[in-house]
Amino acid sequence: MPSRAGWPTEAPCIDCGKRTEGLLLGERCPMCQVRRERHAGRLAGRIALGAAVLMAGYLAWRPLPGGTAGRVYAGVAVLITYLLVRKIAAVIAIQLLPDHTGTTE
Numbered sequence: 001m002p003s004r005a006g007w008p009t010e011a012p013c014i015d016c017g018k019r020t021e022g023l024l025l026g027e028r029c030p031m032c033q034v035r036r037e038r039h040a041g042r043l044a045g046r047i048a049l050g051a052a053v054l055m056a057g058y059l060a061w062r063p064l065p066g067g068t069a070g071r072v073y074a075g076v077a078v079l080i081t082y083l084l085v086r087k088i089a090a091v092i093a094i095q096l097l098p099d100h101t102g103t104t105e
């Protein structure tokens, strides 16, 4: 394996085009990466909120067994739905977001 000494270690960011030391071709600079993660997080939060509202609506619509315990389990189910959907949506969104996102911030 050839040594990387002497190779250029500076490449343009694929989003903003700014040359950053230590960046390899086809990568994003740290600022663009953070901006992309924040955008994906906001999008995932909105999707998760919608999913939690749908879950709460479904649980409110159907009769819950167990009285108070049933309502507690329904609340836990809504919370778990929010957290799981947010995590999954964030992972998917960061892969599927188009380049040059967040330039209007």
Ligand SMILES: [Zn+2]
Pocket: 013, 014, 015, 016, 017, 018, 028, 029, 030, 031, 032, 033
């Ligand atoms: Zn960049």
